[in-house]
Amino acid sequence: MRTLSDEQVRARAVPSVPGVLDADAVRATGRWIASVQKSSGEIPWFTGGHTDPWDHVESAMGLSVAGEWEAAEKAYGFLRDTQRGDGSWPLKWQDGVAESTDTDANFCAYVAVGVWHHHLVTARAGFLESMWPTVRRALDLVLAHQGPQGQMWWGSSERGYCDEALITGSSSIHHALRCGVAIAEELGTTAPDWDAAAVSLGHALRAHPELFTPKPEFSMDWYYPVLGGVMVGQQAADRLASRWDDFVVEGLGIRCIDHRPWVTGAETCELVLSLEAVGRHEQALQLFTDMQHLREDDGSYWTGLVYADGKRWPVELSTWTAAVMLLAADALSRATPGNEIFRYVSDDTMQRLRTSPGDPAECGSGEGCPPVPPVR
Numbered sequence: 001m002r003t004l005s006d007e008q009v010r011a012r013a014v015p016s017v018p019g020v021l022d023a024d025a026v027r028a029t030g031r032w033i034a035s036v037q038k039s040s041g042e043i044p045w046f047t048g049g050h051t052d053p054w055d056h057v058e059s060a061m062g063l064s065v066a067g068e069w070e071a072a073e074k075a076y077g078f079l080r081d082t083q084r085g086d087g088s089w090p091l092k093w094q095d096g097v098a099e100s101t102d103t104d105a106n107f108c109a110y111v112a113v114g115v116w117h118h119h120l121v122t123a124r125a126g127f128l129e130s131m132w133p134t135v136r137r138a139l140d141l142v143l144a145h146q147g148p149q150g151q152m153w154w155g156s157s158e159r160g161y162c163d164e165a166l167i168t169g170s171s172s173i174h175h176a177l178r179c180g181v182a183i184a185e186e187l188g189t190t191a192p193d194w195d196a197a198a199v200s201l202g203h204a205l206r207a208h209p210e211l212f213t214p215k216p217e218f219s220m221d222w223y224y225p226v227l228g229g230v231m232v233g234q235q236a237a238d239r240l241a242s243r244w245d246d247f248v249v250e251g252l253g254i255r256c257i258d259h260r261p262w263v264t265g266a267e268t269c270e271l272v273l274s275l276e277a278v279g280r281h282e283q284a285l286q287l288f289t290d291m292q293h294l295r296e297d298d299g300s301y302w303t304g305l306v307y308a309d310g311k312r313w314p315v316e317l318s319t320w321t322a323a324v325m326l327l328a329a330d331a332l333s334r335a336t337p338g339n340e341i342f343r344y345v346s347d348d349t350m351q352r353l354r355t356s357p358g359d360p361a362e363c364g365s366g367e368g369c370p371p372v373p374p375v376r
Helices: 006-010 023-036 053-065 069-082 105-109 111-122 127-143 167-186 192-207 219-227 233-247 265-277 281-294 319-333 343-355
Strands: 092-094 097-100 155-157 253-255 262-264 304-306
Touching (some): 023 053, 023 319, 053 069, 053 105, 053 111, 069 111, 069 127, 105 127, 127 167, 167 343, 219 233, 233 253, 253 265, 253 281, 262 265, 265 281, 281 304
16 A cells, blocks of 8 residues: 655645644544554554444544545455455454454444445545445345334344344434445445335334334433434424433533433534534534543543543543544534535435425324335
């Protein structure tokens, strides 16, 4: 791989949030994530930690935003090289060895988000084509996890499918399916099965909460339907208002768990992205500013802070926290062409609901529900 000069890397557009984070600070965070990356392209949670496919992709997206394009492409190459025959990846690796061979549908889906994002940021010739077979196999595998009413079973193993659907993972899958459709269209083909699956999944999340196992103590269950472009307009506003005071800690960020006295950087920045997707820029900027207490001088970020006693917890500098901070900075500053990676799915959902009315927040006995693709 050709080595670029510092000047060539610095010429790439990166985010800058005035008064909070400048371009040099963004590049430092990108270099820090790259320093944790292994020679294989794998990006663990932290130095010496384990790797999972979803957070690996999130870290690669952070590398793209920070101008570390070669390191990002190496990360996607790792996924291309380690994908299993059925289109999946293991739940977790440690030092290159699979610690769990089970499949998480959301973990497998997220490659589509990362690949589309890197293409938007870089427009590198041949990248989409090289990753298309990987994305196609992954999303086809995900469709096999769709339940009879549009919900997504969270995972599977050699024992079969787990008949439980989760709000957070399903919302993220909705986002990934929409990105997969965008990739297909960019390559001059179509993906009607992915589109139909996203339609029925989105409706299930908006109108049929009874299909999903509730995890109300976790902030992700609260904002992910907004982040994943499922809930828009008034429904999104109502969703965010419903638990705001339970999770947001003024001046620090947001709780991961509603009854625990700690804030976490990744969840805070994901809420920033959610707010940006629905046009609430000032609130997003404030939360982004608030979470910067987690930053270290080298550009790394602590996972969280127990604000009751001022101690770091967990005591780790996590790659995915740094990465989602970079994504939030990009969304706030509109710096790279990938800044819309979450916002455009929300816009797409809004347009679909406006042009095809009849998808209310509630409907009875399946009446008016969109057809569900056959389960494979």
